[in-house]
Amino acid sequence: MKEVLVVEWRKSSYSGDGNNGNCVEIAFAGPEVAVRDSKNPRPQLAFPAQAWKRFVRR
Known part of the structure; x- marks a missing residue:
C-alpha cells in the first residue's frame, strides 16, 4: 500500500x-x-530538496 503524505501548500507573497x-x-x-x-x-512536480535549494539560490 502506498503511503499518503499530507502537505501544506504555500505560495509567494508576491503572488498577490x-x-x-x-x-x-x-x-x-x-x-x-x-x-x-x-x-x-x-499534476505535481517533485524535486529533491537539495536541487530545489540550488534552484532558488540563482
Missing part, C-alpha cells in the same frame, strides 16, 4: 491575493519539494 489563479505553489514533502499550479493542482 491569488484571485487571478496565476500562482505557483510549493510544499515540503519529506526529502522532496513538490510544485504545482494553483489553478490546476494536478
Whole structure:
C-alpha cells in the first residue's frame, strides 16, 4: 500500500491575493519539494530538496 503524505501548500507573497489563479505553489514533502499550479493542482512536480535549494539560490 502506498503511503499518503499530507502537505501544506504555500505560495509567494508576491503572488498577490491569488484571485487571478496565476500562482505557483510549493510544499515540503519529506526529502522532496513538490510544485504545482494553483489553478490546476494536478499534476505535481517533485524535486529533491537539495536541487530545489540550488534552484532558488540563482
